[in-house]
Amino acid sequence: MxxxxxxxxxxxxxxxxxxxxxxxxxxxxxxxxxxxxxxxxxxxxxxxxxxxxxxxxxxxxxxxxxxxxxxxxxxxPVPHVAPAPLPPARPPxxxxxxxxxxxxxxxxxxxLPRPQPDPLEAYLETPGAVERSLEADGERVGTLVRLPEGRVYVHLSRPLPPERTYQLWRIENGTPVSLGTFERGLLVTLAPGSTLAVSVEPPGGSPQPTTPPLFVQPL
Incomplete structure (x- = not known):
């Protein structure tokens, strides 16, 4: 109730x-x-x-x-003291x-729940972090942050359509391999020379991309 x-x-x-x-x-x-x-x-x-x-x-x-x-x-002697004006009445x-x-x-x-810090800012402040812009059709749609030890953080700023999610892919021998779904950002670990792509998919993701990739980004 x-x-x-x-x-x-x-x-x-x-x-x-x-x-x-x-x-x-x-x-x-x-x-x-x-x-x-x-x-x-x-x-x-x-x-x-x-x-x-x-x-x-x-x-x-x-x-x-x-x-x-x-x-x-x-x-x-008892001093004569003029009576002081009474203060205004106050509530008890x-x-x-x-x-x-x-x-x-x-x-x-x-x-009460507190607002969580922005993970993008935290990753950008990590020693050794390298920032790279992610673009689609000449428009910036997000940020890729390369971190030490092969970690990569992908953050997208473009709003998602209703009932949709982003899905991150690693392109392996020309075949997309899913790395997971996300709404704003996703941290993964990749080998040097990997290629990343992001597509817009139904909730829960898809076995293979069902929409053209927003971008294809080699590392």
Whole structure:
């Protein structure tokens, strides 16, 4: 069952049982829209925290009378102090709630999926990496990165048509040999002098290319 808004709020505040929290976490990992809804609730809680002023701590009741009584007991003159204007009324402090909200925010943000780093940038920064442009019909469609130890990373920037995948091939004696399917990038290990090609295929790939290759690239 999909968690409702009450479930999400209870999860953010840490009031769910372990079993219920695990159920909500499983749904959050599965559903990006649900994660967005939870983030919106957390933003609202963060705004509530901003309204809590830790510097505004009221004096205990009777503090002024106690000070005057102490001065009289010590025999000193009682100074005349003009009454200070009363500060504007503020809502009561809710420190236990604030502490709970801070803890809940930290926990939930730690559990939410984080954006993954771009693998292309990571491979380009590898010592010894060599970048090569991949082009189709005079247009750049991606990047090939040659790495040490015979590794090659193929990254395509052209969007795929619906219900299609890229398939990487090694051309061996004129025959395409599949190296796997991918949507954005694929890392493979190849012998020097290999030739690569990429075609657009149905989900799961094909035994042999069913479309003309986007490019044929010797290494």
């Amino acid at each position: 999909t968690p409702d808004r009450d479930d999400l709020l209870a999860y953010a505040l840490g009031t769910l049982s372990p079993a219920e929290a695990a159920r909500v976490e499983a749904e959050l990992a599965r559903d990006p829209a649900l994660r967005a809804e939870l983030r919106a609730d957390l933003d609202a809680l963060a705004l509530l925290l901003d309204d809590l002023d830790p510097a505004a701590v009221p004096l205990p009741a009777g503090a002024e009378d106690a000070l005057l009584a102490r001065v009289r007991a010590e025999g000193g 402090r809710r420190w236990p709630i604030a502490v709970g909200l801070v803890a809940a925010l930290a926990l939930v943000f730690a559990l």
